[in-house]
Amino acid sequence: MTVFGKRLSVVLLVMISVMSFVFAGGANESSASSEGGGGTVTSVTGNLITDEKVELEVWMINDREAHFTAAIDAYTKEHPNVSIEMSYLDTNTLKNNEMAAAASNTLPDAYYSYSGTIGAYYPENGYAIDLTDYAAEHNWSEKFLAPALTLTSWNGRIYGLPMTYNTFDIMYRQDIFQELGLEEPTTWDEFENCLAVLKENGITPWAVGANGNWDLQRVFSLVLEAFAGSEVNDELCVEWTGDWSTNEAVKAAFEKIKEWYEKGYFLEGFLILTPNDARNLWYQGQAAMRVDGFVWNMISNDRDMSQYGVFHLPSAIDGQTTRCSTYNTCVMLNPELTDDQFAVALDFFEYALMNPEFDGYKSYPVAYKAVTHPDVEGFELLEEILADNDTYGTMPTFDTALPTEVHARFSSAMEMYITGSIDVDEAAAMVQASLENYISENS
Numbered sequence: 001m002t003v004f005g006k007r008l009s010v011v012l013l014v015m016i017s018v019m020s021f022v023f024a025g026g027a028n029e030s031s032a033s034s035e036g037g038g039g040t041v042t043s044v045t046g047n048l049i050t051d052e053k054v055e056l057e058v059w060m061i062n063d064r065e066a067h068f069t070a071a072i073d074a075y076t077k078e079h080p081n082v083s084i085e086m087s088y089l090d091t092n093t094l095k096n097n098e099m100a101a102a103a104s105n106t107l108p109d110a111y112y113s114y115s116g117t118i119g120a121y122y123p124e125n126g127y128a129i130d131l132t133d134y135a136a137e138h139n140w141s142e143k144f145l146a147p148a149l150t151l152t153s154w155n156g157r158i159y160g161l162p163m164t165y166n167t168f169d170i171m172y173r174q175d176i177f178q179e180l181g182l183e184e185p186t187t188w189d190e191f192e193n194c195l196a197v198l199k200e201n202g203i204t205p206w207a208v209g210a211n212g213n214w215d216l217q218r219v220f221s222l223v224l225e226a227f228a229g230s231e232v233n234d235e236l237c238v239e240w241t242g243d244w245s246t247n248e249a250v251k252a253a254f255e256k257i258k259e260w261y262e263k264g265y266f267l268e269g270f271l272i273l274t275p276n277d278a279r280n281l282w283y284q285g286q287a288a289m290r291v292d293g294f295v296w297n298m299i300s301n302d303r304d305m306s307q308y309g310v311f312h313l314p315s316a317i318d319g320q321t322t323r324c325s326t327y328n329t330c331v332m333l334n335p336e337l338t339d340d341q342f343a344v345a346l347d348f349f350e351y352a353l354m355n356p357e358f359d360g361y362k363s364y365p366v367a368y369k370a371v372t373h374p375d376v377e378g379f380e381l382l383e384e385i386l387a388d389n390d391t392y393g394t395m396p397t398f399d400t401a402l403p404t405e406v407h408a409r410f411s412s413a414m415e416m417y418i419t420g421s422i423d424v425d426e427a428a429a430m431v432q433a434s435l436e437n438y439i440s441e442n443s
Helices: 003-022 062-078 091-103 116-124 132-137 146-151 174-180 188-200 215-228 230-237 248-262 275-283 295-300 339-353 379-392 404-418 424-441
Strands: 048-050 054-061 082-089 110-114 161-173 204-206 287-292 308-311 324-333 394-396
Touching: 048 339, 054 062, 054 091, 054 339, 062 082, 062 339, 082 091, 082 339, 091 110, 091 116, 110 116, 116 324, 161 174, 161 339, 161 379, 174 188, 174 308, 188 204, 215 230, 215 248, 215 287, 215 324, 215 404, 230 248, 230 394, 248 404, 248 424, 275 287, 295 379, 308 379, 324 339, 324 379, 404 424
Parallel strands: 054 082, 054 110, 204 287, 324 394
Antiparallel strands: 110 324, 161 287, 161 308, 161 324
């Protein structure tokens, strides 16, 4: 199989797996229970899983600690023969540690992962269990949203236990727009006018932190979609059949980012700001908009949701639209698991993710069909973004569609270009060369 064929299949698989896991079981269908006092573990159907002692080691993203701490406590009290040791790591540490552990064959029993090329590495190289048969036996097609399952197939096989489905539009400070008399733009010219009016009134348009390899990339990805259209964008970022060095839409997108930089449309010092730095400045009203969708995080941190709104980025091409960018997170399972560990791991995560009483539940975008969003102010914004998914379609985020090496090289090229060290042709050529090198090394 070509690298492209493997790559495209992986993107689809890992994204599906992510969503399928979030949908994997609801509180009504998939809570585990114990039988008797002997510490047995039974499945949601009441069938015996095991009466043996089961130990699980898990690596998890650190912003899920409150949720899983509560879930582990509840689950192990019901099942005293089960022990779950969960380590919580920040995003970059987690990614780096997992790659190193895979290389040394020391991955934990279960580990947090992503859609796109980041997660694709593990099923491609035999580090994740094929869950397709389990999914069929447990009716995942009925439990999960259809797009989730579509996005998480790799060569038609499911490898991840979906945790979250993350999708993005332009989120903006509605209070600032209202104060300036701005309406949500529906054309590219209207969008550009919004940026100009914001700047003229002392408001930085974009809350973006370029230090982190995803915030600026997600803006660029949408701008590229606006100038290239979905078909060409996919050739460049998903299928890897396009040529960055000669594509005029690529150069137009680079030039647009530089134009906005020179006009002061980004926060001062944005090249060294992290995404979290930029988001916090946005919360403080120091910038007006960002590519975002973490509504649940905003709610759980008690943001005033009446201050925020959502709009979809218009296309710069007449008669076309742009898509929403998306990525998923999931849990993958180590192929070295015993049968008991495999069964208990799946049961635990289904139990943990589908029970809303556990602390931290609101921090999840709920994708499972049987679970509705809490009746909390602000969740209508997430519903609006999900509706835009249906209306306009979706594409993988730039940072999950392209290999880590390539989007890191993109960051360098963009910084060198907008600060005047290289021209646009050289910037585009840098990205193309990095992509060709990756393909050559992984063919």
